[in-house]
Amino acid sequence: xxxxxxxxxxxxxxxxxxxxxxxxxxxxxxxxxxxxxxxxxxxxxxxxxxxxxxxxxxxxxxxxxxxxxxxxxxxxxxxxxxxxxxxxxxxxxxxxxxxxxxxxxxxxxxxxxxxxxxxxxxxxxxxxxxxxxxxxxxxxxxxxxxxxxxxxxxxxxxxxxxxxxxxxxxxxxxxxxxxxxxxxxxxxxxxxxxxxxxxxxxxxxxxxxxxxxxxxxxxxxxxxxxxxxxxxxxxxxxxxxxxxxxxxxxxxxxxxxxxxxxxxxxxxxxxxxxxxxxxxxxxxxxxxxxxxxxxxxxxxxxxxxxxxxxxxxxxxxxxxxxxxxxxxxxxxxxxxxxxxxxxxxxxxxxxxxxxxxxxxxxxxxxxxxxxxxxxxxxxx
Amino acid sequence: xxxxxxxxxxxxxxxxxxxxxxxxxxxxxxxxxxxxxxxxxxxxxxxxxxxxxxxxxxxxxxxxxxxxxxxxxxxxxxxxxxxxxxxxxxxxxxxxxxxxxxxxxxxxxxxxxxxxxxxxxxxxxxxxxxxxxxxxxxxxxxxxxxxxxxxxxxxxxxxxxxxxxxxxxxxxxxxxxxxxxxxxxxxxxxxxxxxxxxxxxxxxxxxxxxxxxxxxxxxxxxxxxxxxxxxxxxxxxxxxxxxxxxxxxxxxxxxxxxxxxxxxxxxxxxxxxxxxxxxxxxxxxxxxxxxxxxxxxxxxxxxxxxxxxxxxxxxxxxxxxxxxxxxxxxxxxxxxxxxxxxxxxxxxxxxxxxxxxxxxxxxxxxxxxxxxxxxxxxxx
DNA sequence: CCGTCTAGTAAGGAGTCCTGACCAAAGGAG
DNA sequence: CTCCTTTGGTCAGGACTCCTTACTAGACGG
Numbered sequence: 010x011x012x013x014x015x016x017x018x019x020x021x022x023x024x025x026x027x028x029x030x031x032x033x034x035x036x037x038x039x040x041x042x043x044x045x046x047x048x049x050x051x052x053x054x055x056x057x058x059x060x061x062x063x064x065x066x067x068x069x070x071x072x073x074x075x076x077x078x079x080x081x082x083x084x085x086x087x088x089x090x091x092x093x094x095x096x097x098x099x100x101x102x103x104x105x106x107x108x109x110x111x112x113x114x115x116x117x118x119x120x121x122x123x124x125x126x127x128x129x130x131x132x133x134x135x136x137x138x139x140x141x142x143x144x145x146x147x148x149x150x151x152x153x154x155x156x157x158x159x160x161x162x163x164x165x166x167x168x169x170x171x172x173x174x175x176x177x178x179x180x181x182x183x184x185x186x187x188x189x190x191x192x193x194x195x196x197x198x199x200x201x202x203x204x205x206x207x208x209x210x211x212x213x214x215x216x217x218x219x220x221x222x223x224x225x226x227x228x229x230x231x232x233x234x235x236x237x238x239x240x241x242x243x244x245x246x247x248x249x250x251x252x253x254x255x256x257x258x259x260x261x262x263x264x265x266x267x268x269x270x271x272x273x274x275x276x277x278x279x280x281x282x283x284x285x286x287x288x289x290x291x292x293x294x295x296x297x298x299x300x301x302x303x304x305x306x307x308x309x310x311x312x313x314x315x316x317x318x319x320x321x322x323x324x325x326x327x328x329x330x331x332x333x334x335x336x337x338x339x340x341x342x343x344x345x346x347x348x349x350x351x352x353x354x355x356x357x358x359x360x361x362x363x364x365x366x367x368x369x370x371x372x373x374x375x376x377x378x379x380x381x382x383x384x385x386x387x388x389x
Numbered sequence: 390x391x392x393x394x395x396x397x398x399x400x401x402x403x404x405x406x407x408x409x410x411x412x413x414x415x416x417x418x419x420x421x422x423x424x425x426x427x428x429x430x431x432x433x434x435x436x437x438x439x440x441x442x443x444x445x446x447x448x449x450x451x452x453x454x455x456x457x458x459x460x461x462x463x464x465x466x467x468x469x470x471x472x473x474x475x476x477x478x479x480x481x482x483x484x485x486x487x488x489x490x491x492x493x494x495x496x497x498x499x500x501x502x503x504x505x506x507x508x509x510x511x512x513x514x515x516x517x518x519x520x521x522x523x524x525x526x527x528x529x530x531x532x533x534x535x536x537x538x539x540x541x542x543x544x545x546x547x548x549x550x551x552x553x554x555x556x557x558x559x560x561x562x563x564x565x566x567x568x569x570x571x572x573x574x575x576x577x578x579x580x581x582x583x584x585x586x587x588x589x590x591x592x593x594x595x596x597x598x599x600x601x602x603x604x605x606x607x608x609x610x611x612x613x614x615x616x617x618x619x620x621x622x623x624x625x626x627x628x629x630x631x632x633x634x635x636x637x638x639x640x641x642x643x644x645x646x647x648x649x650x651x652x653x654x655x656x657x658x659x660x661x662x663x664x665x666x667x668x669x670x671x672x673x674x675x676x677x678x679x680x681x682x683x684x685x686x687x688x689x690x691x692x693x694x695x696x697x698x699x700x701x702x703x704x705x706x707x708x709x710x711x712x713x714x715x716x717x718x719x720x721x722x723x724x725x726x727x728x729x730x731x732x733x734x735x736x737x738x739x740x741x742x743x744x745x746x747x748x749x750x751x752x753x754x755x756x757x758x759x760x761x762x763x764x765x766x767x768x769x
Numbered sequence: 770c771c772g773t774c775t776a777g778t779a780a781g782g783a784g785t786c787c788t789g790a791c792c793a794a795a796g797g798a799g
Numbered sequence: 800c801t802c803c804t805t806t807g808g809t810c811a812g813g814a815c816t817c818c819t820t821a822c823t824a825g826a827c828g829g
Contacts, residue, residue, distance in 0.1 A: 012410055014428050015403035017786060017815055023395035024816085030392055041776050048394050050818055055777070078775025079825050172729045219623035233699055235622060240615040242701020243599040247615070252729050253698040254635055254691035256642035262635065262691065263642075264729075311634035311642065315695040318633040319613055321622020349552045349632050349644075397784050397817065404785085421807050430787055431808070458806025459794050 028057045039081035064384045091148035093375035097364040099158040100177040105138035107146040112372045116145035128179035152193040154371040155183045156200045156363040163245025166197040174251045175281035203366030205232035212359040220324040221316040225332025227281045255311025268308040284330045306344035328357030408437045419461035444764040471528035473755035477744040479538040480557040485518035487526040492752045496525035508559035532573040534751040535563045536583045536743040543625025546577040554631045555661035582619045583746030585612035592739040600704040601696040605712025607661045635691025648688040686724035708737030
């Protein structure tokens, strides 16, 4: 609400931010190149580079320009500006990466859970994965972005269990696990939300401001992107569609998750979908398979109709172990196209989408951490 | 994406904006008061006031401070800074207002349609209402914000007809009707979206960042507020819930709008709900009324479940001719509370909500128009 | 070897904001 | 009535930021 107060300090900070961002995007630049890129005059850029070098954020790389004219000196971010941790937590294990401010992944580790699933084993796997990547990165970990295959409470960052939905990873607080290894903020979100961001950044929803990503796998979920942002809702549970009323077998209205119980496609003693059984029942050319596909398409169609009604997307993206299966996706698409307010349907196509989305956000977070970090007063 | 380039001009503009906003909120202030309010030093404020006075945006009101100390001169916005038009368009007619940059309504007119509904009559009514308020306002109309009781295409601002939904006002392009009377941009949105903003600004959803406003009247609609903004979706049709699949009578899945056909509660030859018939059927203590209420509650419950699943609101607001009816609202609330992911339900309470929401936005738009308007170069 | 071309610096100026001192004028105390 | 206090507003000086223009340093090309 309150408007920023104008000051010369603010102006200088903006100049420094321009210089830093130019270098983050380009890797290394001479002062003249920075001036050309940002539109700021050469003397001002030189001032800023001097300031930032004295603060330890920038360094002469030792490289020099070649070609006609005077040799230029290349500057780049200092080596110790730190890194960000990215991790993807699923029921099978953990994938962890570190990225620097240029967006380059500097280390990667995968730790599987084998036959010992559960939150404790997952916490250990996360700790272990961090220990594996930690020594292979320069500087401290200034922030972390975590993807988890369960709903995430927006306020606390904890994984939460919703009624009648599978709890794939289990009760876990990633921020607590990482408390010792990461200096700054730890941001946790659902894997589907990260996947949606990845599709928007470079997948089938490239640049689309309003779309819905529907994930159909062991669990059921979706991500709602409106006005170019994933919307998480008050608790962070937007997109948890298990209890959305839709059309079940024989035209009855029932929660989405119960359709799978009704069809006998759940795993024993669990609310998770048995993807193997589903594929066995829905793929192929038999009349039974076609019937199953029809039932699935009608149930998913109800979910898509709800998404269209409430979010008005330009596009719907189907992802997940069986949602991206061409034959099933085609059945869904055909049924949905016949509904009164249909929109185009596309298939997700980014590999490791959750990790990719989290990685992009981690780079962003690391960059702003570097830019907004308090700097020593220039009082020498 | 690209970062603002720092410049001294930008700083000055920020100072001027601080001064202008302070005066817009407070009405009249002395330079010392502006300095105290904004935190900007007195000399700088004096400079800014001189600049803005020379540009014709500010004027000495002639009033003077009384009390101890030197007399101060009060400044205020110049009288000719213009006004904004606000209009609410419904099937029964048009209400138009003009507001100034202080948020004060300066004129108001209501033009009914009587027995001649339809888009042509509505366009005439709008023109007439504007002609009535126009002479009673100072300065030109610099922007307009329109509320319409039909879905609005976000890109064009036209009212659009969706299949199986009533078209209460009809095919109309408010911006075209107003082209001659309004200088600046014309913003058109659905009445339900404006109502939701009004409830957030000062009603039962005061300050809530994530909520869903469900309107149950002749038409069916809702507004989705996430992260403190009404989300309109790609076409502007977010919240058009007529085709959302829900639970109909006898437990069958069907589009929301068809529930009313099934219950015989639609008006003849129309997809609009017969509110009179609905009240007759659902109010009272008879077994039949209780059955009807139950059917309505289950149908609305499906819609609320979908809203909770996709938007994760902190609150659901019920409004509209029968949605706010206490007995029906209570039936909805009771049924919804038993669902697995229930959230609090409140009743809308802002009077003339669509107009109130549009008015607030019009003030905002007028203020930014004044602040960002190109100013004559100070070259005297 | 000299002209050309480019990175970077130096000098000067315009503009913005601030601090602190000062002035003007009204109300209150005695 | 006079003096002091209080407050709005201005003045002068200074710190700082950014820009333009002109200049220097130094390598390549012919």
